[in-house]
Amino acid sequence: MNDNRKKITVGIFLAIGILIFVVAIFTLGSQKKTFVKSFNLSVVFNDIQGLKKGNNVWFSGVKIGTIKKIDFYGNSQVKVLLSIEEDVHKYIHKDAGASIGADGLIGNKIVVLTGGTPKFPFVEDGDMLKVNNSLSTDDIMKTLQVNNKNLVDVTSDFKILSRNLIDGKGAAGALLSDEQLAQNFKSMVSNLNRTSLASSKAAMELSAFSKTVNTKNGLMDKLLTDTAVFSKLERSVGSLQQTTQSASVMAANLEAASGKLKTSDNAAGLLLNDAATAQQVRTIMLNLEKSSKKLDEDLEALQSNFLLRGFFKKRAKDSLKMKNN
Known part of the structure; x- marks a missing residue:
């Protein structure tokens, strides 16, 4: 009876152990997608950044496969073989790309796939994907x-x-x-403020002036729009220009005449510049004055003469009559 109990106990433990082993195999197999139908894709990286066989492959945030194999490729590149679930075959196109990421900030390295564009056909088993350059x-x-x-x-x-x-x-x-420098800076800011206020006032006045210029039937409006007023103004300017030219000619003549007065080759210049001639003219004027006085005295004497007294009386009567008429 004891031997049978031992055999039964050992059999139970063996059965439990086998069951645990089978469950573990299926659990690990489901995590590693061992028993899921899949197809293979490959990617060639210049640097796999610590990527290892068995690391996961992600697509749109979903785990779709694992890294099946890692081999050197070419001179210094690395070829990574990916095992992808068959169910996602209809989402990955031939222009899809692959890049290396991390499962979290310091997690295991993973391969991240992009789906590509619908204008390209779906990938096939054994296709090689392009590499998306991204910061590692x-x-x-x-x-x-x-x-x-x-x-x-x-x-x-x-x-x-x-x-x-x-x-x-x-x-x-x-x-x-520096307090003095700060005070100077305040004064400068105050001056700038006053200048800005003055500029603003000037701008307002200029705006008001421009409005008056644009006033209909105003002087500036007529000057800018009325051709008749503009023609009159143009003629006035022409007349003013002619007057200015005449004044210029007159000034030139006066200048020439003043120049002649400074020389002795003419009568006026001779009188002004030659002392002897001036003295002769003074003598002539003095003689004329004496002659006129003498003539007055002679006329008074003739009026007293009895031969001509009647003539002068008649002349005086005629003059008085003309004044009365």
């Missing part, structure tokens, strides 16, 4: 390192700049620490 995690980390270095440099420069501002170095530092 290493490239991202390198970029982050460069950015961190740049950030450190910027922080250091800002630290120096802030220290200079506090110490009053440079124009900005002087503006922050």
Whole structure:
């Protein structure tokens, strides 16, 4: 009885062990898609970035296969053979691409497929997909390192700049620490404000003036639109131009005449410039004055003469009669 119990117990444990082994095989097989019908695709990478056999293949965020084999290809490239489930065959086109990604930030490497465009036919077993160039995690980390270095440099420069501002170095530092300079800056801003207000006022006045110019039947409107007014203005300008020319000619003549007065080759110039001639003219004028006085005296004497007294009386009566008429 004891032997039979031992045999039954061992048989039960063996059956449980076999059952667990079978369940494990089917579980692992379902995870690795071992018992699912599939087809193969290949991709050639320049760098597989730590990709391993058995890693997953993803399409639109869904696991559709695994990496079946990894081999060197050509001089320094790596050919990766992908085992893809047959169910997704109708979603992947021949222009589909493959890239290497990560399952999370620091997770296992995976191959990510894109579906392509409907104008291309579906892939077939053994087709080679193109590679989509994308930043790897290493490239991202390198970029982050460069950015961190740049950030450190910027922080250091800002630290120096802030220290200079506090110490009053440079124009900005002087503006922050020098009270007189700050006051001058305030005055400058105030002047600029007044200038802007004056400019605004001038612009408003110019706008008002332009409105008056555009007023219908106004002077400027007539000048700009009325051809008759413009013709009159044009004639007036022509007349003014002629007057200006005449004035110019007159000024030239006066200048020439004044030039003649400075020379002694003419009568006026001789009188003005020659002292002897001027003295002779003075003598002649003095003699004429004496002669006129003598003539007046002679006429008075004739009026007293009895022979001519009747003539002068008659002449005086005639003059008085003409005044009365």
